[in-house]
Amino acid sequence: MSEQHVVVSGAQIEAKLTRVSAAVILREQDGKPGYLLAQRPPGKAYAGYWEFPGGKVEAGESFAEALVRELQEELGITVTEMTPWITRHFVYPHARVEIRFFRVTSWDGLVHPLEHTAMAWLDCHVMAGVLDLEAMTPPFPVQPVLPANTPILRALALPDVYAITNALANGLEAELLRLRHARPPLVQVRDKELSDSERVAFCRAVVAEVHAYGGLVLLNGSEAAVSACGVDGLHLTAAALMDCHARPDWPLVFASCHTAEELSKACALGLDAAVLGPVARTDTHPDQTPMGWDSFALLITESAIPVYALGGMTRQDVDVAKARGAQGVGMMRGW
Structure with a gap:
């Protein structure tokens, strides 16, 4: 990908496109569908923000291969079933990213926050309906959520x-x-x-x-x-x-x-x-x-x-x- 100039808040920055894989890890608990969010640790951009786990795609990797590697490193699990879902493009002040979200429905190992400060399992319908999501206001249980991830929370409220x-x-x-x-x-x-x-x-x-x-x-x-x-x-x-x-x-x-x-x-x-x-x-x-x-x-x-x-x-x-x-x-x- 050739280097491109991106305008952010009136300032022109040089940014190569960063490719990222992110996992919407899904499970059912007591008959209710839920998903995992993890909190970014100190020292990283947007420290303290909540996100879907994942990370950068390295040279020679596919998006799917990168996600398997990242979840082993971040959560200590090995993905056994996942499907592609939504692709988002987002410009942060420090980076321009393409994020491919995968729904992960099966894995080996116990989920642990090896690289995150904390993690939380949330009900897919905890936002009390898709109509209340735009502002992401309380009582949403974890805040703040990484800006590129908030549309995914809205999509999670939609049925299949x-x-x-x-x-x-x-x-x-x-x-x-x-x-x-x-x-x-x-x-x-x-x-x-x-x-x-x-x-x-x-x-x-x-x-x-x-x-x-x-x-x-x-x-x-x-x-x-x-x-x-x-x-x-x-x-x-x-x-x-x-x-x-x-x-x-x-x-x-x-x-x-x-x-x-x-x-x-x-x-x-x-x-x-x-x-x-x-x-x-x-x-x-x-x-x-x-x-x-x-x-x-x-x-x-x-x-x-x-x-x-x-x-x-x-x-x-x-x-x-x-x-x-x-x-x-x-x-x-x-x-």
């Missing part, structure tokens, strides 16, 4: 299934009953075939059902429609995404993507997540050629936001999607 309503096929009342029984934590109201008045009424009913059990609802539509329905956020079509010049002013904003250009735009706008597809053939668009898992994985390799695989997905595809770097799957059927 993004449920999409299908009232046209199931009927309005049946779809509401399906929500009541399945209780998906994150729901997109789509149902564009309904009339405007039917769609608003249905959306409000969905919000009542989902909010009753603590879930969140996004509406696939215009910002005006979102305001009328009382939902938690906006889901942009690919066309609406490409027309955006700034992130819409909603706590949660997702977008539908089909190409690298669209996904890049979603990342540049700082959206919360994207859906990308179709990965497989779908009943909704049977004539559309699917991209397949290999193309999907390639497109999201450097995505700075979580991406859900869309198109022909079932719950059995969740682990497949995660292995390819996805947040999980989006689906209309089977949730």
Whole structure:
């Protein structure tokens, strides 16, 4: 990588890109998902800040190889299962970094802070919902968190299934009953075939059902429609995404993507997540050629936001999607 000049706080500094691997170490304790943060020791930049463990990629190493080595050195564990996830680019006053985050789900050895001052296992939902994360204010249990890491905390609050309503096929009342029984934590109201008045009424009913059990609802539509329905956020079509010049002013904003250009735009706008597809053939668009898992994985390799695989997905595809770097799957059927 050639040396580049980066402007930081009005001062021009010379900085080579530093490649970093970071581990989102996940475990389940008493039925609750959790992750590990570690505190940077004295003598290092941002001493006392909390971060996801990891470190620099050395010459000749892949990101994955660097992470295995770093976790042996920092925590005394040997990784046995990990999957790629999100890639963040961040400019600190002292460095310009590319951080590739991996989800680590299995390892040998006991986790010990060999190079950190302390460590803490946190509940994935300790932030009390994704809507409260932007300021990272108390009662978040450890502070401060390294700036490049805070978007990952927000992503950790998102589930691995993004449920999409299908009232046209199931009927309005049946779809509401399906929500009541399945209780998906994150729901997109789509149902564009309904009339405007039917769609608003249905959306409000969905919000009542989902909010009753603590879930969140996004509406696939215009910002005006979102305001009328009382939902938690906006889901942009690919066309609406490409027309955006700034992130819409909603706590949660997702977008539908089909190409690298669209996904890049979603990342540049700082959206919360994207859906990308179709990965497989779908009943909704049977004539559309699917991209397949290999193309999907390639497109999201450097995505700075979580991406859900869309198109022909079932719950059995969740682990497949995660292995390819996805947040999980989006689906209309089977949730």
